């Protein structure tokens with residue numbers, strides 16, 4: 001029988017995270033203080049984030065960062081995750097390519113996000129922090145953080161965009177089941193929320209309003225810290241367990257990936273799978289291609305601009321050097337909520353600028369078409385975000401069919417779509433639509449970032 005799953009024992013759970021900043025040919029440009037425009041120091045982040053995460057954020061020298069034993073023990077609930085050969089998908093496509101995927105959907109939270117949530121909750125606990133807070137839109141990050149906080153015995157308060165709070169009751173109940181307190185945002189519990197509700201009592205909220213409320217709670221409450229589930233360097237760092245395991249599992253297959261693919265929101269699951277392989281391109285001249293798959297309705301890598309921009313809509317964060325479509329960008333409400341962020345992480349943006357990775361964009365209906373094919377072949381219903389990686393994999397595998405090239409493709413299945421079945425309903429009933437973004441419209445949003453670079 002052909003070997004389908006490549007499994008590593010618990011003892012192979014990585015002992016270190018890989019910090020690509022230490023080996024990048026060009027280090028990322030500095031993150032700037034929004035007031036002084038001076039490069040940020042780790043201490044500047046301490047009021048908001050845990051100290052260890054703040055230090056990891058700016059660490060450009062240590063290539064390997066030890067994973068605390070307590071975090072490894074929690075990883076053991078679902079890691080090492082399986083690497084799977086997608087034979088049925090290959091056959092359905094009639095491609096000579098070999099397709100593998102790393103299955104991060106097996107985590108208790110249903111996605112890769114737990115890899116960083118556990119690390120962030122642990123460092124908070126270790127520092128004596130008793131409460132952590134965050135915002136969530138679609139609810140993936142909130143779900144992961146709720147579980148991680150419970151595991152380390154700290155309280156978790158999540159501000160959930162009011163529209164999602166009402167539209168996605170199951171995500172809310174997942175967080176509540178894991179023991180977190182969920183507040184629809186905007187709320188009367190913060191100054192920022194009160195201000196918004198005074199202007200409009202029916203405000204349905206946005207990620208921007210939820211971020212403002214969570215940060216306000218963190219800086220105004222003793223022993224409370226804020227956490228973020230993507231974009232930041234320390235989040236990308238924590239995700240490298242994905243690629244480090246995949247590297248060993250690819251060895252078991254006797255193959256090495258020619259193409260590595262992941263979907264791209266802020267870049268954390270892409271970083272996680274890609275960075276450990278990318279170090280061989282940087283250090284040993286390997287020629288693997290790394291492709292980020294983004295939605296055509298939020299095209300920061302394929303059509304955005306590299307410049308300093310705020311990380312949030314309200315303009316409260318430090319200035320980040322990144323590929324962005326502008327912090328005022330209002331993405332269409334596609335089902336891949338995790339991919340609607342306006343910018344790319346700082347490290348990823350530099351790698352993109354230096355040609356170490358590439359990007360492709362996909363229309364929503366094409367991603368669901370690929371997702372349905374994958375579900376029927378491999379038996380896993382993918383998250384709408386992950387459908388982008390699958391659409392990209394299908395495209396590259398069909399190219400191989402044309403040219404007869406027997407490439408090895410590895411993609412990340414970042415999560416499952418069991419709580420997103422209403423999106424599948426919409427696709428299957430033919431009611432799903434795509435959103436085209438004109439150059440004029442895009443230029444208008446990008447100019448909100450241009451103004452900061454004068």
Ligand SMILES: *Cc1c(COP(=O)(O)O)cnc(C)c1O
Pocket residue numbers: 111112113140141229230231263264265266267268269270338339383385386414415416
């Ligand atoms: C949040 C999320 C993403 C996008 O975030 P990245 O930081 O770019 O990885 C992708 N897939 C799933 C399942 C998610 O929950």
